[in-house]
Amino acid sequence: xxxxxxxxxxxxxxxxxLIVCGTVYQGMCEARSLANISHVFESAEGKDIxxxxxxxxxxxxxxxxxxxxxxxxxxxxVLYVATTYTGTSRESRVYRDQVPALATR
Numbered sequence: 001x002x003x004x005x006x007x008x009x010x011x012x013x014x015x016x017x018l019i020v021c022g023t024v025y026q027g028m029c030e031a032r033s034l035a036n037i038s039h040v041f042e043s044a045e046g047k048d049i050x051x052x053x054x055x056x057x058x059x060x061x062x063x064x065x066x067x068x069x070x071x072x073x074x075x076x077x078v079l080y081v082a083t084t085y086t087g088t089s090r091e092s093r094v095y096r097d098q099v100p101a102l103a104t105r
Contacts, residue, residue, distance in 0.1 A: 007055035007063040014077055017041060021063070027055035027083070056083045
């Protein structure tokens with residue numbers, strides 16, 4: 001079994017969901033219902049979170065995230081993320097080189 005360490009837990013009150021990102025699957029995120037966190041949003045308009053790596057994927061690495069107004073080209077709130085680079089091995093660089101240190105999602 002693989003341990004999944006939560007790196008991001010952010011409540012999005014505007015969309016009424018909980019954004020959860022852990023170390024498994026290269027730090028991918030899910031959006032869960034605030035009313036029932038067992039329910040994962042898959043494709044509801046405005047509530048799905050694309051499946052791409054966002055958070056650090058090791059227990060020791062740091063990730064910071066918050067919701068705020070997006071840049072002028074984006075509407076509504078966006079998720080800002082800063083993460084430690086964890087692509088120190090040849091195998092992990094394949095995935096982690098595509099994860100920016102600072103990102104807007």
